[in-house]
Amino acid sequence: MAQFGCGGPRCTCLVTAGPGVVVTGNGSAGAPYVVEAGVAPVSCDDVRPCLSAGPGATYDPATGVIGAEPPVTGCGLTGDGTAGAPLAVATAAWPYDCPPEDSGTVVVCDADGVLRGEPRGQASFVSYSETRDYPDLEVPTGTTPTDVDTPFTLEVTNPDPCLPALVLVEREADVDFDLPVGAGAGYAQDTDEMVYLRNTGTTAIQDTHVQTTKLYQHTLSLAPGATATVNFPVRLSRGAGGATYNRIQVFIRALLISQ
Template sequence: MSCDDVRPCISAGPGAAYDPATGVITAHLSTDAGNTLVVGGDDGLFVPAAADATVTTGCGLGGDGSVGAPLTVATGTWPYACSADTSGGVVVCGSDGVLRSEPRGKASFVSYFEERMYPNLTVPNGFDQPGASFSTDVTNPDPCRDALLIVWREVDVDFNLPAGAGAGYGQDTDEMYYTRNAGSSLNTDVHVQTTKTFHNANLLGPGATVNIPLDVTFDRGTGGATYNRIQINIRVLMISL
């Protein structure tokens, strides 16, 4: 078998060329745009280093793409006493190919008001006697994070107190206000608005709803004391960070 028989077989695949007139086999270099493969000074195939090409980087990237200076993310210095490994946030790639940080924190505030009128009902004696029950639903508007709920519950009750009468009201089992008429004439629409603040026992999940109750109770009703109005406010601050 002669060389003429073998050479076409060697150059039959991609990447090689054969000149039947000279019998020379050479590398077939692509003419596609961006190809940097050339024949070097020693007749070997040569790819110029990335530093020989022009690399442009924008904000957030460092390096020039060469072996000695590869492209890297430009980061700041962690300034906190805690570890970035355990306390640091995350950066992810969005569906649009854009880097995204963790969701932003949210704070929202809701308020519920209700007023009920009564035909001068007798204030019961004893302690923590049932009066009226109120409630409102609160929904966490954050689709990502749990929310801490800070709740303010306000109550205002109007009492009519004959001479010597006394009356009090509270929230659940906590007496918030007591008054007594020490004068000799009827006192009408005696009232004081009180507020109790607390945080909800459990964090409220993303998009979840919780019911905030408020039970108004009465105590120590004496001397013909009556009530004719109960006004309440339930105010909720939701914080998700």
């Protein structure tokens, strides 16, 4: 550094700024040397190798251009995610006369982010059969069908956890009658007489029987998991001439259609 007033010759020193350093002044009292940390100029070529593209972005190291990566779409989606072509659910034209607002089904997003449609309907079937024997009991004589035993029953449960079910029931009945000459007897499902038999011959008829069936709608809407009881009273009537019965056999079959 320069020295002043020391009685000796003036000493001039060379001060050079290194990388990242700035030196100002000339070493005089009015302009002393000032050494500061400087900011070295950095070119784009120096920076570009340090950059890379993350998810959803594009990067060109030759030009330094950073852009948004268009979404990759698959089945069920349209558009590329741009303002001009936003992502949308791909839908088909509604081909029915009824409006979709009234009759269209529902599509939802599940807990895993997957689109789901409404639950599928299902069909199930249950069947029951029972035979009861009797010690040749007299057939009731009245014209109105009469209960001669407790009703046969079947418990029907809707196995669908989501949808109500239509329940269709088919019931079969078969009653064995013993008919002396001139005797007659009939049986009914509920109040509907299904069979009337009469012996117009000259000898007794043993264990004569006719099996009948009926199909009906039991329940229009059985709630998910709910149970309904199908009762089947087999009733006898118009006993005459010593007619007796010794057996009643039934079948109950139920078809459940959830919808």
